[in-house]
Every structure is written in structure tokens, then in C-alpha cells.
Amino acid sequence: MEEIIEDYITVEKQWIEQLSREEIETVQYWGEVLFMLSGLKPCVLMTETPHVSLTVHEIASNILTPNFSLKDSLVVVNNRHHLSSEVHRILCLDAVEVTPVEVMRTEEELAKILDxxxxxxxxxxxxxxxxxxxxxxxxxxxxxxxxxxxxxxxxxxxxxxxxxxxxxxxxxxxxxxxxxxxxxxxxxx
Structure with a gap:
């Protein structure tokens, strides 16, 4: 596990080096990914992300909570986590078609899947x-x-x-x- 984390930190440092100062100040996802890889979190939600080549899910549906719109956000899911199916359901990750209809989710649901x-x-x-x-x-x-x-x-x-x-x-x-x-x-x- 420690080797995976060290490899991830190395790759992220290389990625961060090519970012502008403003972009660097908003990057705090490695800890979230660490928590997910350690089995503590079922997923990581990444908002306002730069366009990079990652294997992730894009939230294409218009999912709203009382505080946020999650449309066009990225989420990385730990498919071995016991809540991964909940992540897929709540964020409509398995939807065959993107619908323009707004899908309301509660802050409780979001807090649960983000731990x-x-x-x-x-x-x-x-x-x-x-x-x-x-x-x-x-x-x-x-x-x-x-x-x-x-x-x-x-x-x-x-x-x-x-x-x-x-x-x-x-x-x-x-x-x-x-x-x-x-x-x-x-x-x-």
C-alpha cells in the first residue's frame, strides 16, 4: 500500500509542476485519493478540475444538492468499497442516457458517499x-x-x-x- 501511495504522490507532483500558481492553490485532492485508496472513502469528488487524462467517471446527469450542482464534475470510485454501488446510484454513474431532468440528492446522501x-x-x-x-x-x-x-x-x-x-x-x-x-x-x- 505504501508503494502505491508513494507512486501516486510522485505522479501527482509531476502533474502539479505543469499547473499555474492559481491552479496549484486549488489542488488538494491527493489526500482525498489517499483516503479512498486506504479503504476509508468510497469515492472522491473532483470539481473544477483541469482537463487531464484520467480513468474516472464524469457526472453527466444534472445532479443537484441544496448547495451544489455536480454536473460535469469528476468522481473516482473505489469499486472495492462497500458503498461503491451507492456512489453509482446516487451520482447516476450507470445511466445509459443523460437526461436534462434535474436529479435532486440530499446533503446526507452526498456526505455518506464522500465519508x-x-x-x-x-x-x-x-x-x-x-x-x-x-x-x-x-x-x-x-x-x-x-x-x-x-x-x-x-x-x-x-x-x-x-x-x-x-x-x-x-x-x-x-x-x-x-x-x-x-x-x-x-x-x-
Whole structure:
């Protein structure tokens, strides 16, 4: 497993070297792929991706959640994960024809297949008293600077779920990476 991860990191570094500075600042997928390859996540959703040659699924259907449109996003699926069939169903990956009809999915469904500890609230569910947090997982074992691996949004009142999720990832990945967590409040409007 460690050899696969090292090979992936090498290939990704080569790919990153050809990106512009703006593109590099938005690239944080290697941690997500690491989590998927380690069997923790059933899939990785990649949005606003550059055109590269990958073996992935393109979400061609007009799939919407209360917060996002997933149309034309890329998803890499770990077909050995027990939730892979759910990924295919929720994201309509096996659709024979692309239909112009919007397919609504819940934030709960998206959180489940992306292995996030708690779904994002829909904009209608947020109140002025709710505090949104951005949680970031970092690898601190590969040099001087922490490397961001993953980030997600969560309500402040659900941080206990985020900490529990982090601890399980840290425990399962400790032989490979030294995982740390940080969070900060996100201003909502």
C-alpha cells in the first residue's frame, strides 16, 4: 500500500509542476485519493478540475444538492468499497442516457458517499445563530510545512462528530501519514 501511495504522490507532483500558481492553490485532492485508496472513502469528488487524462467517471446527469450542482464534475470510485454501488446510484454513474431532468440528492446522501462526518445544512436550514466551521486534515510527516489533505464544512455544534471522524482517520493512517486537524470559523451570509 505504501508503494502505491508513494507512486501516486510522485505522479501527482509531476502533474502539479505543469499547473499555474492559481491552479496549484486549488489542488488538494491527493489526500482525498489517499483516503479512498486506504479503504476509508468510497469515492472522491473532483470539481473544477483541469482537463487531464484520467480513468474516472464524469457526472453527466444534472445532479443537484441544496448547495451544489455536480454536473460535469469528476468522481473516482473505489469499486472495492462497500458503498461503491451507492456512489453509482446516487451520482447516476450507470445511466445509459443523460437526461436534462434535474436529479435532486440530499446533503446526507452526498456526505455518506464522500465519508464526511455530517452533511452540510441547506441554505434554508441555516439560521443566524449557526456557526459554520471549515475542518482541514493535514499531513505533517512529509517536510517542514503541513500538507492539506482534505477539507469540509460542518456546523460548529457538530464538531464532536468531526473530531471522532478525524481520530478514526488518524488511527487508520498513522503508519502512512501523521494526520493533524485544524478548524476555523467560516463567515456565512
Amino acid at each position: 464526511y462526518p455530517f452533511p452540510l445544512p441547506s441554505p434554508e436550514e441555516l439560521t443566524s445563530n449557526d456557526e459554520m466551521m471549515e475542518v482541514v486534515y493535514f499531513d505533517v510527516s512529509r517536510g517542514k510545512e503541513p500538507i492539506p489533505l482534505s477539507s469540509y464544512g460542518i456546523l460548529h455544534c457538530k464538531m464532536a462528530e468531526a473530531i471522532k471522524h478525524f481520530k478514526s482517520y488518524r488511527r487508520d493512517l498513522l503508519p502512512i501519514v501523521d494526520l493533524r486537524m485544524a478548524s476555523q470559523r467560516v463567515e456565512t451570509s
